[in-house]
Amino acid sequence: MDINTVPAKSLITLDIGNTVTRALFFDVVSGKYRFLASASAPTTAGSPLFDVTEGAWRAIEELQHITRRTFLSEKEGLIIPSTRDNQGFDIMVATMSAGNPMSVVTVGLLDNVSLLNAKYLAHTTYSEIVAEISLNDRRTASDRINMLTEKRPDLIIITGGTNKGASKSLLSILESIGLSSYLLEESQRPHILYAGNDELQEEVKSGLEKISKLRIAPNIQPVLGKEDIYPAQNQLNEIYKDIRKRQIGGIREVLSWTEGNFTSSASALGRVIRFLSEKYEPEKGVMGVDIGSYATIIAAASSGEETLRVFPGLGVGSGCTGVLKEGSLEDITRWLPLKLAKQDILDYIYNKSVYPASLPTESEHLEIEIALAKQALRIASKKTIPSLHKRSTTFSSLMPPIEPIIGSGRILTQAPTRSQSLSILLDGIQPTGVTTLALDQNGLLPGLGAASDINPLLTVQVIESNTFLNLGTIIAPIGYARPGTPILRIQVNREDGRNFTREIKFGALTALPIELGEKVSLHLRPLHRFDVGMGGPGKSGKVNAVGGSLGIIIDARGRPLHFFQDQEKNWKRNETWIKTLLKYE
Amino acid sequence: MFSKVKHIHALTNIRRERILSSDGYVIVRRMQKVTPTDVIVAAPLSTKYLLLEIAQGLNVTPARADELLQRQAGDELSPGDVIAGPVGLFKRVIRAPFSGQVRIAGEGKVLFEIASQPFELQAGMEGTVTNIIPDRGAIIETRGALIQGVWGNGKITYGVIQPVSNNLNQELVAEQINIGFRGAILAAGYCNNSEVLEIAGNTPIKGLILGSISSDLIPAAQSMKYPIMVIDGFGSTPMNSAAEGILIANKDKNIALNAQVYEPFLGKYPELIISQPNQPEPDLPIESETLSSGKKVIIVNGPQAPQIGIIDYIHPRKQRLSNGIETRTAEVSYGHDKQAAIPLSNVEILME
Numbered sequence: 001m002d003i004n005t006v007p008a009k010s011l012i013t014l015d016i017g018n019t020v021t022r023a024l025f026f027d028v029v030s031g032k033y034r035f036l037a038s039a040s041a042p043t044t045a046g047s048p049l050f051d052v053t054e055g056a057w058r059a060i061e062e063l064q065h066i067t068r069r070t071f072l073s074e075k076e077g078l079i080i081p082s083t084r085d086n087q088g089f090d091i092m093v094a095t096m097s098a099g100n101p102m103s104v105v106t107v108g109l110l111d112n113v114s115l116l117n118a119k120y121l122a123h124t125t126y127s128e129i130v131a132e133i134s135l136n137d138r139r140t141a142s143d144r145i146n147m148l149t150e151k152r153p154d155l156i157i158i159t160g161g162t163n164k165g166a167s168k169s170l171l172s173i174l175e176s177i178g179l180s181s182y183l184l185e186e187s188q189r190p191h192i193l194y195a196g197n198d199e200l201q202e203e204v205k206s207g208l209e210k211i212s213k214l215r216i217a218p219n220i221q222p223v224l225g226k227e228d229i230y231p232a233q234n235q236l237n238e239i240y241k242d243i244r245k246r247q248i249g250g251i252r253e254v255l256s257w258t259e260g261n262f263t264s265s266a267s268a269l270g271r272v273i274r275f276l277s278e279k280y281e282p283e284k285g286v287m288g289v290d291i292g293s294y295a296t297i298i299a300a301a302s303s304g305e306e307t308l309r310v311f312p313g314l315g316v317g318s319g320c321t322g323v324l325k326e327g328s329l330e331d332i333t334r335w336l337p338l339k340l341a342k343q344d345i346l347d348y349i350y351n352k353s354v355y356p357a358s359l360p361t362e363s364e365h366l367e368i369e370i371a372l373a374k375q376a377l378r379i380a381s382k383k384t385i386p387s388l389h390k391r392s393t394t395f396s397s398l399m400p401p402i403e404p405i406i407g408s409g410r411i412l413t414q415a416p417t418r419s420q421s422l423s424i425l426l427d428g429i430q431p432t433g434v435t436t437l438a439l440d441q442n443g444l445l446p447g448l449g450a451a452s453d454i455n456p457l458l459t460v461q462v463i464e465s466n467t468f469l470n471l472g473t474i475i476a477p478i479g480y481a482r483p484g485t486p487i488l489r490i491q492v493n494r495e496d497g498r499n500f501t502r503e504i505k506f507g508a509l510t511a512l513p514i515e516l517g518e519k520v521s522l523h524l525r526p527l528h529r530f531d532v533g534m535g536g537p538g539k540s541g542k543v544n545a546v547g548g549s550l551g552i553i554i555d556a557r558g559r560p561l562h563f564f565q566d567q568e569k570n571w572k573r574n575e576t577w578i579k580t581l582l583k584y585e
Numbered sequence: 586m587f588s589k590v591k592h593i594h595a596l597t598n599i600r601r602e603r604i605l606s607s608d609g610y611v612i613v614r615r616m617q618k619v620t621p622t623d624v625i626v627a628a629p630l631s632t633k634y635l636l637l638e639i640a641q642g643l644n645v646t647p648a649r650a651d652e653l654l655q656r657q658a659g660d661e662l663s664p665g666d667v668i669a670g671p672v673g674l675f676k677r678v679i680r681a682p683f684s685g686q687v688r689i690a691g692e693g694k695v696l697f698e699i700a701s702q703p704f705e706l707q708a709g710m711e712g713t714v715t716n717i718i719p720d721r722g723a724i725i726e727t728r729g730a731l732i733q734g735v736w737g738n739g740k741i742t743y744g745v746i747q748p749v750s751n752n753l754n755q756e757l758v759a760e761q762i763n764i765g766f767r768g769a770i771l772a773a774g775y776c777n778n779s780e781v782l783e784i785a786g787n788t789p790i791k792g793l794i795l796g797s798i799s800s801d802l803i804p805a806a807q808s809m810k811y812p813i814m815v816i817d818g819f820g821s822t823p824m825n826s827a828a829e830g831i832l833i834a835n836k837d838k839n840i841a842l843n844a845q846v847y848e849p850f851l852g853k854y855p856e857l858i859i860s861q862p863n864q865p866e867p868d869l870p871i872e873s874e875t876l877s878s879g880k881k882v883i884i885v886n887g888p889q890a891p892q893i894g895i896i897d898y899i900h901p902r903k904q905r906l907s908n909g910i911e912t913r914t915a916e917v918s919y920g921h922d923k924q925a926a927i928p929l930s931n932v933e934i935l936m937e
Contacts, residue, residue, distance in 0.1 A: 042587065042930075047852035058587060100850050141636045145696075149632065152606075176636075179696055183634065183688065185607055248850075318849075343799065347820035350800040351886065354735040354818060354847065358886035358931045363908040365887075416909025 008033075009090035010082055011458060012060065012071065013447030014254070015265060016052050016096040018294040019043055019317055019357040020410070023059035024447050025067055025089070026458055033461040038442050039063040042357060045098040045248050052098065053250035078257055092258045093450040097265040097292060099248050101128040101312040102154040102240065105190075107173055109135050109160035114196065117220045117227065118159040120387070121195070124233055124308045125240055125264055126295060127155070133176075135169055141176050148180035153190045154243050157236075158204075161197030163222045170196060174207060181212040189213065191239045195220045195232040215239060230306075237267045261454060265290070265446040269408075270299040270308035272449030275459060277301035285402040288445055289380070289429065291373050291409035293317025293356045296380040300388055300402060309384045314376045316369055316411045317356030320349050323376045334563050335371035335427065337574040340364055359414075370420055373411045377428025395478055398559045401433030401533045406468055408440035418549040419581035422471040430559055432476050433533020434524075434543050438468040470516065472548030476555040479530035479537065483507035487530045487556055491523040502554070509577045510554040511584045514547030521545075522552075551584045586913065587875045591883045591933040592733040592856075593816075593827040595834070596867050599731050599858055600715070604722030605630070605706055613723050615716065619708040621743035621841045626722040630704035635682065639669045640693030642679045647693025654695070660687045668695055709741055710841040711860035728866060730835060730859040732816060732828050736798070737844030737855025740812035744791040746840045746859070748772040748833050753796060754823030759784050766790050770842055772832040774823045779805040786811060792842045794832065794857060796824025796891070812844035814855040817891035825883055825891040827937055835859050874934045882917060882932040889927065893935060894919030900926070 010027040022040045026033055039062030044055035060071050060078075070087040073079055079088025104127040108115030115134045122129055130151050133144060148156075156177055160170050181189045194204045195217040208214045217232035241262060245251045255262050263271075273288040278301075280286070285302030294315045300307045313322035323332060329342060332349075348368050352358065360366040381399060389396050405425065412421045418439075425437050444467055452459040477488050488504040492512060504510055514520055524532045525540040534541030545552055557577075564570050609628025613619060640650035653669045656662065662681035670678030681697065689696040712727030747769040749761045757773035762784050770792035771785065777799035785793060792812040800819040816828050823829075841858045874880070878898055884890045894917040903911040904926055914926040 042589070046849040047854065048590065050852065098850075100848075142634060145634050145636060149634065179634075179636070179689065183696075188607065343801065344820075346800040347818075350803070350819040351890075355885045355931075359906070359910055359912055359928045360908060361887035361906055361910075361928065361931065366908040366910065414910060414912075416911070 009455065011091045011093065011451060011455065012063070012089050013450060014056050014059070014092065014094040014258075015443065015446050016043055016045065016056065016094065016098050016254075017265070017292060018045075018098050018315075020293075021052070021055040021059045022443055023056070023063045024442070024444060025063055026451075026462060027089075032465070033455075033458040034465055035442060035444055035462050035467055037063060037066045039066055043098050045250075049249075051249035052096075053253045056250075056254065080257075091261075091454065093261040093447065093454065094254050094258045095263055095265040095268040095446040095450050096244065096251075097126060097295060099126070099244060101126045102243055103128055103130045103151065105129070105131045105133065105148065105151065105153045105156045107133045107156060107158040107160065107177070109169060111136050114160035114221065117229070118157045121159070121193075121220065121229060121232055121236060122157055123310060124229075124270070125236055125266055126310055126312050128312060133173055141172070144173070144176035145180045145183070148177065149183050152184065152188055155191045155193065155239060158192065158194045159196045159220050161200065161219075162224055163198045163219055165197055167197055167200055170200060171203065174204065178207050178211060181208065191215070191242065193217065193232065193235055193239060195235075198222065213242070233267070233308075237263055240264050240267075261450060263450055266295075266297045266299075266308060266310045268446040268449030269297055270301075270306055270449070271452055272445050272459065273299040274301040274304070274306045275449070275452045275456070276463065277306075278304060279460060287402045287405040287429075288440075289377060289405065289407050289409075289425070290445070291316060291377055291407070291411050291424070292319070293410075294319035296376045298380050298384045300384070302402065307384065307387045309380065309387070311376075311380045311383070314379060316352075316373050316376060316409075318353055319376075320372050321353045323372055323379065324349060326379050327375070330567065332368075332371050332375045333567060334570045335374045335574065336367055336571055337578050338364070338367065339568070339571055340368070366416070369411060370415070370424060373409075373424045374427045377424065378430075381429050395432070395531075395559070398478060399429055399431050402431065402435060404436040404438050405429060405431060406438045406440050406445065408443055408445050412439060413441050413443060417582065417585055418469075418471055419578065419585050422550055422553070423578065423581060425471070426474065426553070426555060427561065430476075430561060431474055432478050432559055433531070434545070435474050435476075436546075436548065437471040437474055438548075439471050440467075441469045442467065470546060470548035472511075472550040473545040473552045474555055475522070475524065475532060475552065476559065477504075477526055477530040477532045478559045479526075479528060480558075481506040481528050481530070485528065487527050488532065488554065489525040489527065490554065491525075492552075493521040493523070495519060504554050504556045506556055506558065508554070508556050509580050510556070511550055511580055512552040512554065513584055514545075514551040516547055516549055518547040519544065520547070520552070549585075550581055553581070586929050588882075588929070589933045590871060590874055591935050592731055592854075593825070593831065593883075593935060594731045594937060595831050596728065596861065596864055597731050598726065598728050598867055599710070599712070600724060600726045601710060601712075602718070602722065602724050603706055603708060604718055605704075608720040609703070609706075609722075611717055611720065611723060613714045613717070615714055617714045618712070619714060619725060620711055621707060621709050623708045624705040625708050625714075625725075627703040627705045629701045632701055633699045634688070635697045635699060637668065637679060637695040637697055638693070639679055639695055643670055643672050643677055645672060650693040651691055654690055656687045656690060656695070658687055658690055661685075662687065662697075668697075707741070709743075709843050710858045711839070711862070727858065727860045727862060728864055729861040730831050732831060732857050734814045734816040734844075734855040735818055735847055736815040737846055738807050738809060738813045739844065739846050740792075740810075741843045741845070742770065742792045742812050743839065743841050744768060744770045745837055746770050746772060746794075746832060746835055748836055751833060753829040753832065756821065757781055757795070762788055762790070764788065770794065770840060772824075775799075775821050776802065777821055778802075782806060782809055782813075792844070794842065796828070797822045812842050814842060814844040814857065818885070822891060826893055827883070827935060831859075871936055874936075876915065876929055876932065876934065881935045881937070883935045884917065884919065884927055884932055886931040887927065889917075889919060889925055890931075892919040896932075897924065899929070
């Protein structure tokens with residue numbers, strides 16, 4: 001579709017993060033939508049201002065300064081729509097991740113079926129599951145009521161029963177929920193999302209509608225083995241808006257600026273990843289990861305199916321102590337390329353959690369933040385992997401082949417070297433087969449996701465304008481061998497005939513010197529039944545690849561990455577790997 | 586770029602909301618003078634409920650059980666009071682197991698609220714009640730010194746402040762804690778030994794204010810029965826000079842120490858207040874400010890933290906730090922004739 005066939009509209013996207021609010025400006029240049037500028041300001045959702053509009057306003061002011069275009073007027077506020085003299089803009093969309101996670105109680109019948117669905121749904125947004133109720137739960141009705149009135153959750157997600165399936169057991173649980181809601185003051189009553197047996201919808205309405213903020217979605221699991229989470233996910237996004245409107249100052253204004261085009265950053269990331277997957281090569285899949293101050297998000301889509309996981313409390317700023325809580329300090333220090341005193345690392349992590357917007361000024365502190373990012377992403381990836389495998393295979397515990405993988409987040413974009421950005425993604429995700437790692441260097445993903453509903457052409461044209469930086473094509477063979485054993489022969493055929501061959505040994509990280517944007521044809525011949533994603537173990541094949549900022553990377557370090565018990569060895573090896581990547585920086 | 590303000594004031598106006606998350610009974614009245622231990626509002630916060638299956642207990646249908654109910658919603662009961670029955674040959678009845686109130690009755694069931702001791706929310710500071718928030722609490726105002734911190738172990742107290750020495754830039758060690766500190770709120774530079782926290786608890790002291798604390802002591806500090814507040818952060822760094830000056834100048838004065846857990850989205854900071862109602866009325870503190878030349882700032886990250894300095898100059902463009910990060914920085918003078926380029930995101934404005 002050409003821009004001439006649709007009215008060209010300029011757009012500002014706001015992304016209200018936990019520490020930073022970003023404003024991005026898009027407009028038409030030479031007949032196509034382009035990303036033009038970004039600006040940021042500290043988020044003001046929390047103390048002392050408790051009003052997100054202040055941070056948004058400051059970010060837009062900065063955007064005015066950068067673009068030399070006026071977006072704000074003292075009298076009328078935002079200038080919407082744009083004027084003939086090129087002032088203002090036409091549309092605003094907003095995404096948000098700021099705020100404490102919503103407290104959620106999940107309810108299902110069977111632990112391994114409907115309760116899992118409820119938990120899965122809760123994990124698609126910024127939530128913390130504070131309690132669960134299921135048939136296996138031995139608590140009495142009184143215990144459940146006491147638990148619910150004590151926890152006072154923001155939201156209760158109820159799933160369970162296939163259509164025409166169980167109803168009596170679910171109704172008995174609903175009675176406890178209804179009674180506990182009745183007992184709470186109106187302002188404290190939870191939102192309830194019902195996505196269970198469709199046949200109970202009327203009974204749920206009559207029992208809960210008057211005493212709670214009820215939303216009903218079609219059954220997540222209408223028949224056994226078939227799941228459809230999207231309608232419930234959309235309702236959840238509406239609930240997220242309602243809850244944030246109540247909890248955080250200024251959201252009502254943002255909703256009026258955006259005419260309701262406001263969504264959670266996670267939901268927007270999921271949307272743009274699904275959009276990309278549908279638009280380009282659906283069977284290859286697309287993955288987007290965002291490493292934020294408080295949360296890490298993984299969104300993946302292939303053949304129209306989306307996986308979205310939000311990990312609140314797992315970040316590199318206010319959420320960095322969560323990385324510690326999920327494991328040990330050694331899980332973080334194993335990623336370092338140098339020896340640092342344990343106590344200094346711990347103190348730095350805790351200081352960062354209370355001053356999340358602050359930046360590392362020393363090289364050692366930067367290395368701690370990079371290690372934190374790798375571990376946060378590793379934890380998130382490991383927890384997401386099971387939902388990415390359609391069926392169980394020998395390598396079900398590994399990341400399935402997905403291409404491309406796009407990374408976003410300040411830790412990636414502000415990293416001084418591209419090799420640091422690439423190593424965070426490579427070590428954190430540990431992709432397999434052949435893939436491309438790209439960097440959302442301008443932090444466009446959430447904004448493009450939010451915009452894709454109202455202006456899909458903008459999303460397409462901005463993405464096609466090389467907005468993501470290709471960090472490198474990755475080839476990651478999987479299999480087992482002794483370190484040093486040759487596992488792959490790779491022949492690189494270049495357009496200018498300067499072809500060459502490399503033998504790759506197990507345990508090595510190798511960067512092939514291919515220029516950024518240079519197209520090459522690779523012939524991959526795995527040895528010892530290693531799998532390079534050419535259709536199975538030991539299978540050879542040809543693949544076309546493009547050089548990224550760091551060329552083409554052959555990651556033969558094994559999957560999952562092996563670590564030494566002796567941390568000194570890990571640090572030395574990490575230093576070698578960094579040097580390998582830096583060689584082609 | 587605008588910045589958060591670090592609140593360390595020798596004299597300021599302080600206004601605090603003391604409210605419950607649910608309805609209760611407000612005990613104070615407007616313009617009442619309160620002390621930190623005065624109760625502002627009380628409510629049965631940890632209410633427990635019991636769902637009594639009347640029909641099942643009486644072995645009748647739910648409709649019949651409703652006919653046999655002797656109580657209705659709102660009735661207050663004592664233990665043993667009959668709720669429903671009698672029925673059958675043996676005159677079976679259902680009795681109240683505890684004292685409490687019937688909340689809902691019908692369809693063969695009774696939801697019974699068990700009476701509980703009310704939770705009492707104390708003022709936590711000296712001051713005057715300037716506003717009542719109906720059913721929830723009150724706003725208390727005072728003037729005096731205010732120091733906010735970044736970490737607290739969730740406890741609250743009121744007592745006399747005793748700095749361990751005339752400078753708070755040294756580690757708190759066991760030998761410094763003597764019987765003379767019994768019942769006092771101690772102020773010290775930093776602590777990196779959990780035994781010291783134990784010894785302080787056994788003395789017993791009433792509270793502890795530190796510039797910094799070693800992060801591996803967090804579990805120990807959380808388990809202490811007395812409040813602990815950390816002003817600057819984690820590690821072995823001395824207390825910032827502004828807070829140190831206020832604490833030393835107010836030695837032997839009563840302070841309200843609220844070491845509540847730091848929750849920036851809820852506006853909860855651990856803090857201490859030294860009420861000085863007889864001082865001339867100052868302005869309310871400013872909550873955010875724009876960074877500019879001449880502003881006094883506290884450095885919050887990097888080797889200079891938590892030193893206090895003055896912004897000499899803000900670089901108009903991004904600068905490259907020694908680790909390669911590019912960011913906006915300011916030239917900050919601190920200590921004795923020292924100057925460094927500090928990222929703008931690593932300073933907070935200090936209002937004294």
